[in-house]
Amino acid sequence: MTDTNTLTLETTQGNVVIRMKPELAPGHVAHIKRLVSEGFYDGIVFHRVIEGFMAQTGCPRGIGTGGSKYDNLKAEFNEAPHVRGTVSMARASHPDTANSQFFICFEAAPFLNRQYTVWGEVVEGMENVDKIKRGEPVKDPDKIIKATLS
Numbered sequence: 001m002t003d004t005n006t007l008t009l010e011t012t013q014g015n016v017v018i019r020m021k022p023e024l025a026p027g028h029v030a031h032i033k034r035l036v037s038e039g040f041y042d043g044i045v046f047h048r049v050i051e052g053f054m055a056q057t058g059c060p061r062g063i064g065t066g067g068s069k070y071d072n073l074k075a076e077f078n079e080a081p082h083v084r085g086t087v088s089m090a091r092a093s094h095p096d097t098a099n100s101q102f103f104i105c106f107e108a109a110p111f112l113n114r115q116y117t118v119w120g121e122v123v124e125g126m127e128n129v130d131k132i133k134r135g136e137p138v139k140d141p142d143k144i145i146k147a148t149l150s
Helices: 026-037 126-130
Strands: 006-011 014-020 046-050 054-057 086-089 102-105 118-124 144-149
Touching (some): 014 026, 014 126, 026 118
Antiparallel strands (some): 086 118
């Protein structure tokens, strides 16, 4: 596995570059790296995209109900705020249910602070995140064509 903390999502709207933050969430970053190295995110859609809030991806079923073959993660809630460009893990109601799904914030969402694990931030391509088709569920959703570490 690579030591890099740069994740590039090649999406149907263009590239999105994420700086992963292992200092905030080492277990989550290691898990994301493992999934990326296995090609897990390639072809996965943005299944839940809410205007003014966030774009969510990472469900292999494309509907928000699935995860990876690995166990769920123990929450690593931290002090990083949910602001525009924050990358954070989606989860069910129990704190330790994050697995493969994550979201990128369009705008500040302070009500999520210290309740969801922040593990990265968009450093390039936020304009491409802004172009992702909205919906819950999304009709003809945008997707991650390929996810790579560099």
